[in-house]
Amino acid sequence: MILDGKCPTGPIEKTWDKHRFDLKLVNPANKRKYTVIMVGTGLAGGAAAASLGELGYNVMAFCYQDSPRRAHSIAAQGGINAAKAYPNDGDSIYRLFYDTIKGGDFRAREADVWRLAQVSNNIIDQCVAQGVPFARDYAGYLDNRSFGGAQVSRTFYARGQTGQQLLLGAYSALSRQIKAGTVKMYNRREMLDLVVVDGVAKGITCRNLITGELESYAADAVCLATGGYVNVFYLSTNAMGCSVTANWKAYKKGAFFANPCYTQIHPTCIPQAGDYQSKLTLMSESLRNDGRCWVPKKKEDLGKHPNEIAEEDRDYYLERKYPSFGNLAPRDIASRAAKEQCDDGRGVGPGGRGVYLDFSTAIKRVGENTIKERYGNLFEMYEKITDENAYKRPMRMYPAPHYSMGGLWVDYNLMSNIPGLFVLGEANFSVHGANRLGASALMQGLADGYFVIPYTIGGYLATVKPGTVTTENPEFKKSVEDVKNYRDKLLSINGKKTVSEFMRELGGLMWENCGMARSKESLEENLKKIPALREEFWKNVKVTGAGADLNQDLENAGRTADFLEFGELLCRDAHHRNESCGGHFRVEFQTSDGEAQRDDENYCYVGAWEFKGAGKDPELHKEPLRFENVHLAVRSYK
Amino acid sequence: MSDHKTMTLTLNVWRQKGPNDPGKFETYTAKGITEHHSFLEMIDVVNEDLIKSGKEPIVFDHDCREGICGMCSQVINGVPHGGQERTTVCQLHMRKFKDGDTIFIEPWRATAFPIIKDLVVDRSAYDTIIQAGGYTSCHTGGVPDGNALLIPKPDADYAMDAAECIGCGACAAACPNSSAMLFTSAKVAQLAALPQGKPEAAKRVTAMVDAMKECGFGNCSNHYECQAACPKGINVKFIAKLNREYLKAQFK
């Protein structure tokens, strides 16, 4: 099937304005008759729930944490992009649009990206009005910094905690609506099924994580803002609770999963220290504004203290390979470059998996205090984890899974192929193509939540009658029954291996064979090994405790079971895509100097997978991508 | 990759089946711990052993494990988050402990934070305090340009210092009166320092202080235990600021 993104046509500058006008409206008096479910309350979900509640809809919002303020959007450090062009350095909506399309290696929809760039400016204004304490200069104006993949300074930031501050802004707006009674908040709930009635999304089944009770909620539309899936690699920068579960349950109810193979490996994370490690910690990309990446030129220098290695014996590989962008090369490129150096046997630190990120030049130039002011909290965090003082010796860094560009397929209105199911933020696939630029995730989450879904969901709701389905509908009963059986099965296996042993094993397979570099062989190996591991899981996993209780072992088991299915789909997608683009790097497809080689003739499309039943191969649907404003070109940062 | 030196520690962990269970300490041994383990990874190790022997693992809240989400909440040897300055439990590393140490691990204890299970408590009271007024009543869309109101850097920095609060609950857990003043004041001070927050400042401070009391938190008696325990080092000067704002609000 050829998918249609339903993008508006005509001059790109007018598309969103025209579309907004064309969308049907719901009369203010009628809005309160509609109920909307919001799963996930991070930047996208929190902003959307608050905005929809304010418009007058009845919103039920769900999150697995104990408070909406804890969503993993909070961990974003560096900043948020907007085309304000305050520094007078030549930025514009068009340039942000262009950079994002190019940064995504020409695998995103033009209209969606244009809209993102257009509303980016409103986001900054909105956040300022909420009291987000963005960095300012002494005159009181908003300050900007530069970020990877752009040659202008368009990143707004709040120290190293931009994500936290934006999330707290959205959370405060949400709190205001909860107080006003337009949003009902359900904390510590995990969505375990999507309820589809006559082909239309009408509700969800949740597990109350405190009591273990299975609960049904019905609504006129369901929104998923459930984040990304890179915990499929086990070790990632995601929070421990981040999972593919909500998206995967929707996929199994018929929603298409688009481009799962586009995963972002962030270049600057603290290298793994041991096998027991539970997660990796990211160090903001903004560090590359002042930090220089290098490895020793000579292998015999590897054992030396970095400060003892002479300047001429250091290989500043990013500056060497990409002179115009230097240390600010986009993430996928910087990550692969780091891997290349380590594969060449010149990696530093334990296991030779690390490169230096050196601030000594910057400290000499602007002084230690300025560096402390810019990145103090990051240096502090680095020291806590590694016990090393980065003012005195360079940081050690290694790439780590960080973000998923792929996600559930949505049209221009953010609605999936299931009517009534909307997908927001990282959970959808829409704007980042094959690689996301730094400081764009926050922008997308808030754009979707504040400025897109409030319009587009109205266009859908105006076409349906409110409140037609309640939880009395047999589909809800069946869903609860299915979830209960699934849960009981997990609890009854009582095998020998723990859930985390399986998850580590899956993560190892994904990282080795489907990580920064993928090949036909490595992917085929995974396509054999993952189903075998899954089979073993369902025979030999040990899950303790009861179903009707707070049971974290059971929660992890459910999430792992879904990753064991999803990992295979990710590899399948990577296997089918015979090209390299953005975060998807197939070793067979590279230029002579090791850069990603796209195949626009055959793969310039969105690959969306349809679930066809357990044990059956999923079916691939394609949405061709057309580039009318930005010309398909080899992406060069040299 | 792992270190040669490992530690063995004795853990006395608070286990409580549910809100109505009296709860008690159970003793566990953590073996093979290196100085690079984080505190939570050390508990992961213990939990893996418990699961393998068919016992229920220790339940504890945690999520981002990089010190920002505010989910983790353990009192280690009587100190919320373990006593390393400006550090959450998830960022506390075992190099701060010695081989053979005995460690007591307890949940936050405050009447307003009822225990749910083991080390997990219900912190929804903090949400209730924010809902009482911890926001500016701006509408989505229809706001002026971000540079329309200039905010001098010292004010923006002051607001940011307050806004660093992660809402973990350590302040109330550390307070001998279980007062939530540091948490409440951080939000009040942040918004009172910014022009966007000023119009509602008086209403906000009285509503939030009342909500704090209704939630069952105690009164601040200036022990400053909160600041010492706060993983973000939120300063008690914000409590003084709240008090000023409160007094000002009485004359409005």
Added chain:
Amino acid sequence: MQLFKSAVGRKILMAITGQLMVLFVIVHLLGNSSIFIGPNGINAYAEHLHSLGPLVWVFRLAMLAFVLVHAIYGIQVSIENSTANSAKYAINTKLKRNFASENMIWTGVLLIIFIIGHISHFTLRITPDVAAFAGQVPGNVFGMVTTSFSNGIIAFVYVVAMLVLCLHLFHGIQSFFQTMGWNSDKSLPVISQVGRVLAVVFLVGYSSIPLFILAGIIK
């Protein structure tokens, strides 16, 4: 009005009344110190006070009101605080709090007992040691005080009470500035130190009188 009910309002009232009492403690110490000048010093001071007539009563009633407000709210918030913090940790680690800050309610209760005793003693003169001076005051305050404090037990109780006062103000003075919001992160440590020094000055100042009498320096 919220000031009388809310968590912060009541603390503000406690802070203000507490601080007014600290002012009294300062004035009282200065007045008492006139004993070092000799019998004429303190006797003249006492007579001067008595000559103020109704003003003394206004002052006494005001002090009574301060004590009542401070004590009633103190008891009320302490009960609330212990309800708010019903379960204790197995290990009691102190980060910033200290013996003085933790025991404000108990030092407060002891001070009330002391104040009642002190007034019965030197103002109402109902205790046997000073009953003989009932007719001579304000003429012979000096005689009353020296006679009374020559009794080691009375002097000891008085010094202990001053220690309790010191503990109460050790925390209380800086607490006033924090509760009123009259400080900053920079001035707070300074105010704390000054408050503590002042508390010790009170201890030394007040205690010196009975100790000097016992030692026979004042006679």
